[in-house]
Every structure is written in structure tokens, then in C-alpha cells.
Amino acid sequence: MSNDAAPKLALEQLEKNFADINPPLSPGQALEEGSRCLFCHDAPCIKACPTAIDVPQFIRQILTGNLRGSAKTILEANILGQSCARVCPTSVLCEGACVLNIEGKKPVEIGRLQRYAVDPVIANGIQLFKARASNGYRVALIGGGPASLACAAALRRLGYEAVIFDANPQPGGLDTYGIAAYKMRAQDVLKEIEMISALGVEIRRGVKVGSDISIAQLERDYDAVFIGVGLGATEVLRIPGEELKGCMDALSFIEETKSKSLNQVQVAKRVAVIGGGNTAIDVVTAARRLGAEEVYMVYRRGPEEMSAFEYEYELAKKDSVTFVWQASPVRVIGDANGRVNALECIRTRKGAKDARGRSSFVHEPGTEFRLDVEMVVKALGQERNTQFLGQIAQLELKNGCIAVDSQTMCTANPRYFAGGDCVNGGGEVVDAVAHGKKAAAGIHHMLEASRGRKAHA
Amino acid sequence: MPDLSINFCGVRSPNPFWLASGPPTNTAYQIMRAFDAGWGGAVWKTIGEPIINTASRYGSVDLKTERMMGLNNIELISDRSIETNLREIAEVKKRFPLHTVIASLMVESKRETWHDIVKRTEDSGADLLELNFGCPHGMSERGMGAAVGQVPEYATMITTWVKEVARTPVIVKLTPNVTDIAHMAKAAKAGGADAVSLVNTFNSIVGVDLNNFSPRPAVAGRGSHGGYCGPAVKPIALHMVSSVAKTVDIPISGIGGIGNWRDAVEFMLLGSTSVQVCTAAMHYGFRIVRDMIDGLENYLEEKGFASAMDIVGKSTPQVDDWGNLDLNYKIIAKIDAEKCIGCNLCYIACEDGAHQCIRVEERPLGDLRHDVLPKHVPHVLEDECVGCNLCALVCPVPDCITMVEVDSGRPHMSWRQLQEARGKSPQCSMEDLLAGKNGS
Numbered sequence: 001m002s003n004d005a006a007p008k009l010a011l012e013q014l015e016k017n018f019a020d021i022n023p024p025l026s027p028g029q030a031l032e033e034g035s036r037c038l039f040c041h042d043a044p045c046i047k048a049c050p051t052a053i054d055v056p057q058f059i060r061q062i063l064t065g066n067l068r069g070s071a072k073t074i075l076e077a078n079i080l081g082q083s084c085a086r087v088c089p090t091s092v093l094c095e096g097a098c099v100l101n102i103e104g105k106k107p108v109e110i111g112r113l114q115r116y117a118v119d120p121v122i123a124n125g126i127q128l129f130k131a132r133a134s135n136g137y138r139v140a141l142i143g144g145g146p147a148s149l150a151c152a153a154a155l156r157r158l159g160y161e162a163v164i165f166d167a168n169p170q171p172g173g174l175d176t177y178g179i180a181a182y183k184m185r186a187q188d189v190l191k192e193i194e195m196i197s198a199l200g201v202e203i204r205r206g207v208k209v210g211s212d213i214s215i216a217q218l219e220r221d222y223d224a225v226f227i228g229v230g231l232g233a234t235e236v237l238r239i240p241g242e243e244l245k246g247c248m249d250a251l252s253f254i255e256e257t258k259s260k261s262l263n264q265v266q267v268a269k270r271v272a273v274i275g276g277g278n279t280a281i282d283v284v285t286a287a288r289r290l291g292a293e294e295v296y297m298v299y300r301r302g303p304e305e306m307s308a309f310e311y312e313y314e315l316a317k318k319d320s321v322t323f324v325w326q327a328s329p330v331r332v333i334g335d336a337n338g339r340v341n342a343l344e345c346i347r348t349r350k351g352a353k354d355a356r357g358r359s360s361f362v363h364e365p366g367t368e369f370r371l372d373v374e375m376v377v378k379a380l381g382q383e384r385n386t387q388f389l390g391q392i393a394q395l396e397l398k399n400g401c402i403a404v405d406s407q408t409m410c411t412a413n414p415r416y417f418a419g420g421d422c423v424n425g426g427g428e429v430v431d432a433v434a435h436g437k438k439a440a441a442g443i444h445h446m447l448e449a450s451r452g453r454k455a456h457a
Numbered sequence: 458m459p460d461l462s463i464n465f466c467g468v469r470s471p472n473p474f475w476l477a478s479g480p481p482t483n484t485a486y487q488i489m490r491a492f493d494a495g496w497g498g499a500v501w502k503t504i505g506e507p508i509i510n511t512a513s514r515y516g517s518v519d520l521k522t523e524r525m526m527g528l529n530n531i532e533l534i535s536d537r538s539i540e541t542n543l544r545e546i547a548e549v550k551k552r553f554p555l556h557t558v559i560a561s562l563m564v565e566s567k568r569e570t571w572h573d574i575v576k577r578t579e580d581s582g583a584d585l586l587e588l589n590f591g592c593p594h595g596m597s598e599r600g601m602g603a604a605v606g607q608v609p610e611y612a613t614m615i616t617t618w619v620k621e622v623a624r625t626p627v628i629v630k631l632t633p634n635v636t637d638i639a640h641m642a643k644a645a646k647a648g649g650a651d652a653v654s655l656v657n658t659f660n661s662i663v664g665v666d667l668n669n670f671s672p673r674p675a676v677a678g679r680g681s682h683g684g685y686c687g688p689a690v691k692p693i694a695l696h697m698v699s700s701v702a703k704t705v706d707i708p709i710s711g712i713g714g715i716g717n718w719r720d721a722v723e724f725m726l727l728g729s730t731s732v733q734v735c736t737a738a739m740h741y742g743f744r745i746v747r748d749m750i751d752g753l754e755n756y757l758e759e760k761g762f763a764s765a766m767d768i769v770g771k772s773t774p775q776v777d778d779w780g781n782l783d784l785n786y787k788i789i790a791k792i793d794a795e796k797c798i799g800c801n802l803c804y805i806a807c808e809d810g811a812h813q814c815i816r817v818e819e820r821p822l823g824d825l826r827h828d829v830l831p832k833h834v835p836h837v838l839e840d841e842c843v844g845c846n847l848c849a850l851v852c853p854v855p856d857c858i859t860m861v862e863v864d865s866g867r868p869h870m871s872w873r874q875l876q877e878a879r880g881k882s883p884q885c886s887m888e889d890l891l892a893g894k895n896g897s
Contacts, residue, residue, distance in 0.1 A: 031521070031522055032522050035521035035522045038802060038853050039802070040799075040800040040801055040802065041800070041801035041802060041804055041805035042801050042817075042819060042820045043800075043801075043820075044820055044830060044833070047820050047821065047822050047823060047824075048822075048823060048824035048825070048830070049824075050824075063521065089826075091825075092824055092825040092826045093824045093825070093826070094824075096824060096825040096830075097824060097825070097830050099798040099799050099800045100798070102798040102799065102832070103798050103854060
């Protein structure tokens with residue numbers, strides 16, 4: 001790709017391009033923004049937060065200068081409050097629910113205020129919570145993403161031993177590896193996870209359950225198991241040329257921007273990104289910011305049907321991305337060296353609506369066209385992880401996701417609980433945290449009940 | 458075009474807006490800038506034997522992002538010589554002969570000393586004299602200021618001394634740090650005062666530093682009580698002005714938290730002929746007077762008043778004793794569901810802070826990813842509503858909650874009337890008496 005690589009930008013420029021998209025509030029800004037909060041009773045922002053953070057309360061605590069109390073209010077409800085402050089799609093959650101919207105005013109910037117309160121606590125390593133004395137129970141958690149982290153932290157606070165098995169070298173799952181760098185740096189997440197480790201959560205890194213440690217052994221050694229494995233690999237296109245050098249999946253690309261120095265990340269001069277979701281936006285913006293000169297976002301439907309959030313779309317527009325709507329890739333074309341040098345697409349038109357209300361699409365014969373690109377990134381969503389989940393006895397799957405009781409997050413196998421993307425098919429960090437919290441309560445309830453039974457017997 | 462000029466004890470002032478005695482009126486330089494900006498008059502920073510001030514001197518109370526809702530100071534009277542001040546008064550009068558210059562005076566409580574300062578000040582050309590019997594800090598420890606204003610006999614005595622020699626009208630500035638300010642106004646009048654100005658500042662400690670435990674403003678880690686003023690004191694000042702206006706027949710110059718034309722109009726409606734401003738000028742500068750003039754002019758024009766003098770005391774008859782208020786007057790809250798944004802502040806205020814007359818369902822869980830958030834409007838239990846206003850006061854949306862009059866079908870019945878009726882018909886129930894039935 002050397003000839004076709006985008007000219008390398010200086011590290012300084014790259015750092016600037018990937019600088020915090022939503023920089024922290026100054027004390028003056030926080031005071032002004034916080035003052036806009038009406039302190040609603042039974043506030044809609046709380047109701048719209050999957051983890052039910054008491055938003056008016058934490059904002060009031062910022063205003064009274066009780067920053068530590070504010071952070072505690074947030075983290076009590078959402079142990080990954082630092083991540084969520086940065087990556088939550090607040091415009092459809094808390095901020096979308098803010099009553100000021102109804103009056104045609106800007107909603108209170110809850111995400112940034114949350115960051116204002118939580119950042120100093122995380123940065124200074126202040127430990128706000130304590131583990132309760134051991135109750136003798138041990139819980140294994142498979143996967144080290146937000147769901148497991150939230151579940152483990154809650155379990156420690158209830159006195160459980162909690163051991164996370166994570167296949168990756170660093171914990172955090174997509175929170176660490178899958179969030180656009182200008183939203184959050186990996187080191188911020190790791191600092192947040194340190195707080196959870198400090199609660200006594202054990203994180204075994206680089207351990208793959210099923211190969212490095214057997215499921216049977218987990219069942220022997222632990223009283224309950226939480227599954228927070230997320231989803232599988234990026235879906236494949238099933239078109240010719242997918243194996244060519246320069247054709248890669250979105251998560252690997254984002255992971256590179258998160259695990260390497262930005263000047264170590266390769267990007268081509270011209271890039272085509274396939275997909276219309278938030279991940280596709282992360283990729284197009286990252287590619288532009290890394291120095292790609294022409295970036296296409298190829299989507300088989302129109303802008304109105306993109307699953308990406310409005311503000312994400314705006315971001316891509318600002319980064320001067322070329323949108324190729326109503327187009328479907330048919331072939332990746334390579335050069336003599338087996339490197340990508342074009343993507344062939346075909347125009348699509350809308351077909352009948354599917355059950356979710358989204359249009360199907362039909363190829364228009366004879367409308368094929370080529371995009372000259374040296375890199376193709378697939379942002380198609382992730383496959384279900386059915387292979388791994390199939391190894392666990394009695395687990396019930398629905399559309400490839402684990403079926404759970406929505407209150408306890410207990411699976412069809414009563415010793416297994418689950419949460420996060422492997423349950424909802426792909427959601428926000430805050431949804432995963434909510435699942436983890438619920439599951440911890442569910443596990444607690446189950447084990448306490450069985451202790452009661454034992455005591456009776 | 459309405460006439461903004463006023464006649465204060467025979468002195469004509471271009472408008473009712475005067476700067477109060479304080480830091481903005483320390484020098485001729487400042488006062489001439491103020492007159493250029495449009496102020497009708499200025500009360501010179503109190504002249505007397507020069508003092509030495511401390512650093513710091515001011516402390517304030519903020520409300521969220523609103524700065525200086527209340528201001529407190531421990532600054533004393535002028536630190537410049539009497540000669541300098543009087544010379545500058547003469548200069549200002551020469552440059553601005555039609556503007557009103559009021560000399561504020563404070564000297565030790567000796568008859569000759571007062572005679573001397575009054576004569577010298579009048580020679581400088583000041584239009585009016587204001588006797589500072591109000592300064593609550595520092596000077597009072599030396600037997601001046603509030604130390605005089607808090608003892609009616611002293612106030613009468615010194616006013617008498619001044620009136621023995623004064624040829625210009627004399628205003629006595631009253632301290633609010635008394636149980637009944639109208640009583641003090643009577644004392645001033647008894648000494649021959651031509652007018653009173655009120656209020657001076659309130660005794661206050663504006664705050665405490667939570668780290669070093671020092672009161673604010675701090676002078677090397679210590680503090681002393683100061684005088685409090687600014688928007689926060691306006692309601693108390695309004696009451697005091699109205700109380701004097703109702704009980705003593707004397708012109709009033711109103712002071713206390715006035716920052717715009719609306720505040721000024723309120724003071725005038727309650728009986729002030731002129732108004733004095735200090736904190737707002739310290740906060741934003743003299744330029745605030747432009748809108749004060751413009752706003753007052755528009756107000757007078759809209760309401761059909763020919764002169765600013767026409768509104769002086771206009772509200773006084775409507776300030777009454779509680780015992781004369783109609784117990785049968787009924788209003789209830791109405792929430793405009795269109796305007797309501799669903800903050801539920803009215804609900805919780807009524808539930809916890811008033812009379813439990815508003816109901817609202819618990820808000821359902823949900824966010825915009827799944828469906829549109831339902832609009833969540835509380836409703837008033839009209840039969841329970843006591844018409845207290847609280848919900849309308851806490852509602853953040855203009856005109857969303859209105860208090861609507863309901864015909865109670867009953868005659869006017871005040872507590873006094875009720876007492877009377879009870880005396881006449883002791884056998885009747887309270888309910889019947891309220892309904893105007895006396896059993897006969």
C-alpha cells in the first residue's frame with residue numbers, strides 16, 4: 001500500500017485531529033450549564049437513562065461545590081460513568097428527554113456535566129466505594145467489557161468474589177477498543193477500570209474461556225457465571241475480492257487507532273467504508289482524520305434510513321466525507337499484487353418495507369460503477385457469537401442472542417446470567433452497564449435464596 | 458412626552474434617578490461622568506472628618522450564575538478632606554447647575570460641629586443636605602451613623618441642630634436596623650427634617666470562608682459586620698418605604714436594590730419621589746441609567762401619566778392591613794397543558810411545600826430510541842387549591858400557570874368585618890358569617 005498510502009501526517013497534527021471532540025467544561029462553564037437544570041421532580045432524564053443516574057441531584061451537587069458527592073451519585077448508578085459521559089448518545093437518552101427541549105431551548109449538557117464531576121475522581125484515583133466482607137460466593141464473568149465490569153463491581157460491593165476472564169490483552173472490550181479515539185482514549189477507560197480492579201475485581205487478561213480454561217472448570221469453581229462476551233467478528237460481505245489486502249473490518253481498524261500511536265496507523269489515500277451505522281461513521285471520520293484524501297461512505301439505503309445517530313452523521317459531513325447512497329458493493333477489485341484498487345458497486349432502489357419498517361433494497365441491473373479506492377472497510381455489524389454460546393448447556397438463544405429474564409438477566413440455565421451486546425444484539429455502553437447491574441442483583445438474589453434453602457435443609 | 462422631572466422639597470431635578478451616597482459618588486470626576494450619562498442627581502459620598510479604610514471592603518452573594526444579588530461593604534465615609542469634597546461640589550454645580558447635588562454629611566454629635574459643616578457645605582452650592590444617620594458599620598462604633606439613627610431622641614436632636622442653621626432642605630437618611638422605621642421617620646420629622654431617604658444598608662455578615670473560617674469580606678483573616686444592599690434587599694426596602702409613606706407625611710427618597718426602571722417605578726408607586734441607586738451602578742456602571750430613563754418614559758406614556766410626579770404614592774392606598782383583606786376572594790391555579798414542559802416543579806412544590814393540590818402520574822421509563830417521550834402534565838385539584846400562588850411562582854415557563862379568579866358567591870368579608878359580625882351574632886357559625894349570613 002506504500003504508494004497508495006495517504007501521506008503521513010505529523011503526530012502533532014494527528015493528535016490535533018483526534019483531540020477530544022467534546023472537551024471538558026471549565027468550572028465557569030459547568031456552573032453556567034448546571035444552572036440551567038430545573039431540578040425537575042421525577043425527572044425525565046433519569047427515566048431515559050438505562051442506569052437511572054439521578055441527574056438533577058448530581059448537577060445540584062456540582063452547583064453546591066460538592067464534586068465528590070456528585071461523582072458518587074453518578075458512579076453509584078453507573079460505575080462506568082466516565083465512559084458513558086463521553087460515549088452515550090445523550091441526544092436520544094438523558095438530553096433528549098430534558099424538558100427544556102419542549103420549550104425549544106437547548107437541553108442541559110448532561111453528558112459534559114457528568115464528565116466534569118467524574119473525571120477528577122477517576123484521574124486522581126479516588127476510591128469512592130468499598131467491597132463488602134466476603135460472603136463466600138464466587139462468580140466468574142466471561143468477557144471484560146462494560147457489562148461484566150459493571151456486574152463485577154456491583155458483586156464486589158455485595159461481598160462476592162468476582163473474576164473476569166477476558167481474551168484481550170486489555171480489559172474493557174469495545175469500551176477500550178471500539179470507541180472512536182476523539183470520543184475517548186483507551187487510557188481513560190483503563191483508568192476507569194483500575195477503579196473497578198481496586199474494588200477487588202480480579203481480571204485475568206488474555207484468557208479465552210473454552211480454550212485456556214474450560215467451561216466445565218468455571219462451573220466447578222464458581223457459584224454463578226455471567227456471560228458478557230459481546231458479539232462476534234464483523235459480518236462478511238460475501239462478494240468477490242473480500243480477501244484482498246486493504247480490505248478490512250471496521251472494528252480492527254478502530255482498534256488500531258486505539259491501541260497504536262496514531263502515526264503507526266495505516267490509511268490509504270482513498271477509502272471506501274461500507275455501512276450506515278455509527279461504526280461506519282467512526283471509520284469514515286477516523287480515516288479522514290488520519291489523512292485519507294477521499295473517503296466514501298457506501299450505504300445501500302438513503303440517509304433517512306441510516307442507523308447512525310443524527311449527530312454522528314453531522315460529524316461525518318463536517319469531516320467532508322463523500323456519501324454514496326443507494327449503492328451496494330458487488331466486487332472488490334485488486335491489482336496484480338493482490339491489493340485493493342477499486343470497489344465496484346451497483347445502484348439500489350427501495351423495495352418493500354421489512355418488519356422493522358426499513359426498506360429492503362433491490363439492485364438496479366446495469367448501474368454498476370467503480371470507486372477507485374485503495375482500502376475498503378466493512379462496517380456491517382457483528383456476527384452473533386453462537387459458536388461459543390453453543391458450548392454452554394441449556395442456554396436458550398433468540399436470533400443468536402442469549403434469552404434472559406429481563407428483571408434478573410438470568411438465562412435459561414439458572415447458573416448463568418448474561419448482559420450486554422450478547423443479549424441485546426448490540427447496544428450502548430450504558431445499556432451494557434444497566435444489564436450488568438441488574439445481573440448482579442439477580443445473582444445476589446439467586447444465591448441468597450439458595451443459601452436460605454441450604455440453611456433450612 | 459411625559460415630564461420626568463421631579464420636585465423634591467422645592468428642588469427641581471431633571472429626573473428621579475439619583476446616585477446614592479457611596480463609592481460611585483466619591484469624586485467630582487465620577488459624578489460628572491454620571492451626569493453626562495443621564496443621572497438626575499447624586500448624593501455625595503458622606504463628607505466628614507476623613508477616615509482610613511481597610512482592604513478588602515466588599516463581599517457579595519451570588520445566585521448560581523447571577524453575580525452580586527446582594528452586596529455588603531465595610532467601607533466608611535469619605536477618606537478625602539472636607540475641603541476637597543466641598544471644592545469639588547462647587548465645581549460640579551458650576552458645570553451642571555440644573556442637576557441635583559446632595560451633600561451627605563456625618564460629623565461627631567456636637568452642635569457646633571454640625572453647624573459648621575452645614576454652613577460650609579451650603580456655601581459650596583449643594584442643593585440638598587442628607588444627614589447620614591444610617592451607616593451601620595465602623596462609624597457607628599464611633600457614635601455616628603446608625604448609632605444616631607437607632608435612637609429617636611438623638612436623631613431628633615441632631616436634625617434640630619442642623620435645621621437651626623440650614624437654608625437648604627434637609628433629608629435624614631434612615632437606617633433599617635430598627636424595629637419600626639416609621640417611628641424613626643417621625644423622629645426625623647420632629648427635628649424638622651424636610652424629607653427622609655431610606656433605606657441605608659442592613660447589618661450583615663455576607664458569608665464565611667469554609668476553608669479559613671473567616672467571615673467575608675476578610676481583612677487579614679478577620680471580618681466585621683457590614684452593610685448589606687443590592688437586589689436582595691429590595692423587598693424589605695419597599696416595605697419600609699411604604700410603611701413610612703403610610704404613616705408620616707414627608708417626602709421620601711427611596712433606596713434599596715434599585716437597578717432598573719421597574720424597580721424605580723415600584724418605589725415611586727409606594728411613595729418615593731426620587732430613587733437612589735448604588736449597587737447596580739457599582740456592578741454595571743453609570744450607563745444603566747439610559748434604560749431607566751427610557752423605560753420610565755415609556756411606562757408613563759403607556760399608562761397615560763403626564764408627569765413622573767403623578768405616580769408617586771399611587772399604590773399607597775392599596776397597601777392595607779391584613780385584617781382588611783377579603784377572605785372571600787378566591788383564585789385557583791390553572792396549568793396550560795400546551796405550554797407545560799412537564800418539569801413537575803409545581804407538583805413537588807405544592808406537595809411538599811404547600812397544600813397537596815396538584816397531582817401527576819409517575820413518569821414512565823423510556824427514551825427517544827424507543828418512542829417519543831410522553832408529555833407529562835400535572836393537573837390541579839381545583840376543589841383543593843387554596844390559591845396560594847406557589848405553583849405559579851416556581852413554574853419556569855412564562856404564563857404557563859395562571860391564577861384564575863373564581864366567584865365565591867360571597868360578599869367581601871375581611872377578618873375585621875368577621876370579628877365585628879361575630880360580636881354581633883355570636884350564635885352563628887364561622888361558615889355562615891363568612892357567607893354573610895348573620896342568622897337574622
